[in-house]
Amino acid sequence: xxxxxxxxxxxxxxxxxxxxxxxxxxxxxxxxxxxxxxxxxxxxxxxxxxxxxxxxxxxxxxxxxxxxxxxxxxxxxxxxxxxxxxxxxxxxxxxxxxxxxxxxxxxxxxxxxxxxxxxxxxxxxxxxxxxxxxxxxxxxxxxxxxxxxxxxxxxxxxxxxxxxxxxxxxxxxxxxxxxxxxxxxxxxxxxxxxxxxxxxxxxxxxxxxxxxxxxxxxxxxxxxxxxxxxxxxxxxxxxxxxxxxxxxx
Amino acid sequence: xxxxxxxxxxxxxxxxxxxxxxxxxxxxxxxxxxxxxxxxxxxxxxxxxxxxxxxxxxxxxxxxxxxxxxxxxxxxxxxxxxxxxxxxxxxxxxxxxxxxxxxxxxxxxxxxxxxxxxxxxxxxxxxxxxxxxxxxxxxxxxxxxxxxxxxxxxxxxxxxxxxxxxxxxxxxxxxxxxxxxxxxxxxxxxxxxxxxxxxxxxxxxxxxxxxxxxxxxxxxxxxxxxxxxxxxxxxxxxxxxxxxxxxxxxxxxxxxxxxxxxxxxxxxxxxxxxxxxxxxxxxxxxxxxxxxxxxxxxxxxxxxxxxxxxxxxxxxxxxxxxxxxxxxxxxxxxxxxxxxxxxx
Numbered sequence: 001x002x003x004x005x006x007x008x009x010x011x012x013x014x015x016x017x018x019x020x021x022x023x024x025x026x027x028x029x030x031x032x033x034x035x036x037x038x039x040x041x042x043x044x045x046x047x048x049x050x051x052x053x054x055x056x057x058x059x060x061x062x063x064x065x066x067x068x069x070x071x072x073x074x075x076x077x078x079x080x081x082x083x084x085x086x087x088x089x090x091x092x093x094x095x096x097x098x099x100x101x102x103x104x105x106x107x108x109x110x111x112x113x114x115x116x117x118x119x120x121x122x123x124x125x126x127x128x129x130x131x132x133x134x135x136x137x138x139x140x141x142x143x144x145x146x147x148x149x150x151x152x153x154x155x156x157x158x159x160x161x162x163x164x165x166x167x168x169x170x171x172x173x174x175x176x177x178x179x180x181x182x183x184x185x186x187x188x189x190x191x192x193x194x195x196x197x198x199x200x201x202x203x204x205x206x207x208x209x210x211x212x213x214x215x216x217x218x219x220x221x222x223x224x225x226x227x228x229x230x231x232x233x234x235x236x237x238x239x240x241x242x243x244x245x246x247x248x249x
Numbered sequence: 250x251x252x253x254x255x256x257x258x259x260x261x262x263x264x265x266x267x268x269x270x271x272x273x274x275x276x277x278x279x280x281x282x283x284x285x286x287x288x289x290x291x292x293x294x295x296x297x298x299x300x301x302x303x304x305x306x307x308x309x310x311x312x313x314x315x316x317x318x319x320x321x322x323x324x325x326x327x328x329x330x331x332x333x334x335x336x337x338x339x340x341x342x343x344x345x346x347x348x349x350x351x352x353x354x355x356x357x358x359x360x361x362x363x364x365x366x367x368x369x370x371x372x373x374x375x376x377x378x379x380x381x382x383x384x385x386x387x388x389x390x391x392x393x394x395x396x397x398x399x400x401x402x403x404x405x406x407x408x409x410x411x412x413x414x415x416x417x418x419x420x421x422x423x424x425x426x427x428x429x430x431x432x433x434x435x436x437x438x439x440x441x442x443x444x445x446x447x448x449x450x451x452x453x454x455x456x457x458x459x460x461x462x463x464x465x466x467x468x469x470x471x472x473x474x475x476x477x478x479x480x481x482x483x484x485x486x487x488x489x490x491x492x493x494x495x496x497x498x499x500x501x502x503x504x505x506x507x508x509x510x511x512x513x514x515x516x517x518x519x520x521x522x523x524x525x526x527x528x529x530x531x532x533x534x535x536x537x538x539x540x541x542x543x544x545x546x547x548x549x550x551x552x553x554x555x556x557x558x559x560x561x562x563x564x565x566x567x568x569x570x571x572x573x574x575x576x577x578x579x580x581x582x583x584x585x586x587x588x589x590x591x592x593x
């Protein structure tokens with residue numbers, strides 16, 4: 001039996017989500033016994049010219065060239081996974097859609113900068129049809145393995161649409177709000193096993209919001225905890241700027 | 250023997266006795282005045298004065314995630330049923346949480362019996378601890394008649410001036426008392442002291458909301474279309490905290506998780522919640538409770554109406570966890586008060 005051809009590609013991103021796979025350790029050996037890894041720039045230099053069984057695409061789409069490359073990948077792929085926050089929601093790159101480009105660039109680089117032209121930031125599903133979405137900045141390795149085995153084993157899989165609070169309570173963390181901090185856990189899509197809060201950090205909302213967030217209610221809660229509307233909008237929009245074109249959330 | 254006394258100076262010895270032969274879990278302190286049930290090694294690890302733990306002791310009877318069976322496709326349809334059993338002693342359980350365990354026992358003993366739950370239950374010894382005062386302002390135990398012990402334990406400790414008054418409720422509890430051999434016979438003086446404590450509690454613990462236990466289901470029946478639910482729906486963030494921390498919520502999802510060989514794997518049970526978006530979603534994309542107000546109303550009706558109809562008992566214990574952990578400040582007692590006020 002031929003093993004399924006699996007490939008990883010990246011668009012605008014830090015490639016940190018692919019690094020999560022490179023860092024899997026022993027599980028990576030099990031995966032390699034299961035699949036034929038045909039392209040993965042971060043760990044190998046071979047290329048593949050045939051069809052891909054499963055393509056993991058990391059990064060957001062910021063140029064016409066990237067969109068064209070993605071469309072070609074889609075045509076050659078049986079299954080396409082939007083892999084990581086940049087691919088799933090546009091990620092932090094999406095801030096470009098909310099904040100003027102010049103302001104962003106000068107904030108990050110001062111006046112010493114040289115940048116490629118971009119034209120808006122899009123998540124993968126805003127350009128081509130996506131079969132599965134793996135959220136997270138970075139993706140959660142355990143969730144990646146569950147998705148991969150589900151795809152290869154023919155079992156249905158859905159990204160969690162529960163708030164981060166659900167898993168955070170399972171882990172019996174003391175709530176960040178009780179600890180005098182604010183946190184986006186209540187409206188952020190879970191599936192990460194409340195990774196950040198388990199390690200003493202707040203939730204930054206890296207997976208974007210749940211599919212049907214009570215945004216107004218959450219704003220009210222954050223305001224009651226002393227946050228100004230502008231800061232709330234900034235926090236909520238940090239990973240979701242590209243999605244504003246979708247449905248206003 | 251149904252009663253015994255344990256000198257306060259011997260409580261540490263009793264915990265040491267328990268630890269010597271069992272895994273013991275008890276309330277331990279976390280940050281910000283919060284607590285959780287966790288494994289302890291001695292009395293020094295335990296908080297005897299604690300507000301309800303973040304998660305109720307439910308997590309030992311029906312863990313957040315547990316394996317129900319293992320499968321191996323090379324053996325066809327043969328699946329190996331699994332119960333993750335752990336013999337343990339639950340020490341220091343308040344009466345609200347004892348009531349929670351009783352509620353779960355009723356549900357999981359109903360047909361079809363939940364053998365995983367019942368098997369785990371057999372391995373757990375429960376030692377209760379009486380509250381002589383309210384833990385905090387979220388508690389509603391008197392309204393739900395759960396401020397006094399009503400069974401559900403093997404042993405139950407009440408703190409008196411010099412000693413603990415110990416109710417022995419099961420043979421397992423009696424055997425422990427005998428084996429530990431540090432308990433004394435109950436005295437008339439101690440019984441008198443217990444009675445005085447209980448009468449003091451009668452003064453102190455009065456229904457936190459002006460409604461009688463038996464009238465609560467009717468209140469919910471008559472306020473199904475109340476504006477109170479719309480207000481809750483507007484505030485609720487659907488974070489699921491209220492149901493995750495509830496001692497009587499028992500809904501779960503079942504998932505198949507293959508190993509990396511794809512041929513074998515596990516079927517796991519994970520807590521689920523009526524507050525989660527996908528909970529009432531069905532094939533085709535419909536959702537029976539799309540609106541947050543419907544989900545919050547459903548949660549309340551599960552506690553105060555539906556399960557009363559089915560099992561003759563309210564499924565709220567009054568522990569206050571849902572109110573304590575609500576991100577949006579939805580408060581169970583205030584909600585009931587608002588319903589009473591609106592109905593008039």
